[in-house]
Amino acid sequence: MDWIAQVTERLRATGGRMTSQRRLILETLAQCTDHPTAEEVYRRARQRAPDLNLSTVYRTLRWLEELGVVGSQRFEGERPQDRFDPAISANPDHHHFRCRLCNTIIEFPAPLLEILKRDFIAHYGGSIESASLIFYGLCQSCLQKVESYGPLSFNPDAILDHTR
Amino acid sequence: MDWIAQVTERLRATGGRMTSQRRLILETLAQCTDHPTAEEVYRRARQRAPDLNLSTVYRTLRWLEELGVVGSQRFEGERPQDRFDPAISANPDHHHFRCRLCNTIIEFPAPLLEILKRDFIAHYGGSIESASLIFYGLCQSCLQKVESYGPLSFNPDAILDHTR
């Protein structure tokens, strides 16, 4: 059984209905290899159904979030907006790296995080139910570009006055 | 030289001016042991200067953020709003645990995170400039309360009909 059928089943199990809009949004999500915003999901899905509404996209995404089918996170250095992560069910325990230049997001596993959790609990007690780890930096290719160009040297005094 | 004097110096160094509002906000932040929202900083500060404006609080907090004097982060499970962290300059490399019940935030060091960063770079290349790690769970005292009460057993059929 594929992903969409599974989600449909969960939906029915809680008294929900499968609609053409929801199916479309699910299919759109299934094709994503990135972490789209609600607006981006909307734009992509609307190509196949121009009267789809942004509210419906939001409602569907929130509902999928509750079902644990998609994740959502916000990243620094961009407008405050949720990005949705369709990969969460296939790959539950991943974290995120975001490139400051090209904005690529890399998902990576972090089994060592368990040690950090144990450390925390050893020191402070309590229990940990979930964790969010985000790295920010330069991805491999952006780092190479920066290195090959060398650092930018900005010297205001060196700027020529072309008006003279 | 105390914290406020240091911040004032940095401010002057960039052509800024120290005002009564900024001093008040700095003093309010210095007394915080928690991670207040802009609104909370505003409420606390306004007790001493009732005509302080929320915009001024925002502008000052953003400016302190740029100076690296305060941090800001958002936590899941509450309205999407920034919380400001006055402890960042005293204690630069800390991460956050947030209790799902009492909302207490615990700051903790995570030196092992360096290993995770090295692991990531070994696998994917690139470079890491910053990291955000947030744990969500129950703090020690909330965990104890939950354990001593035992888990709540919710059984709809067991609810008595008091209308009879």
Add this chain to the structure above:
DNA sequence: ATCTTGTTGCAAATCATTTGCAATAAAAGG
């Protein structure tokens, strides 16, 4: 085929945060 009720589209509301602008007040210079 019909009924029930979950879902949609639309427009308006929310809510944290930002911004334009005229008035105000630091700090610099005399």
Add this chain to the structure above:
DNA sequence: CCTTTTATTGCAAATGATTTGCAACAAGAT
């Protein structure tokens, strides 16, 4: 100390992502 410059403030309005009320619509059950 007093003027001058211009950074900063308070206020109100704008912004922008997200949510919500509601009447029309359409799944899925009977």
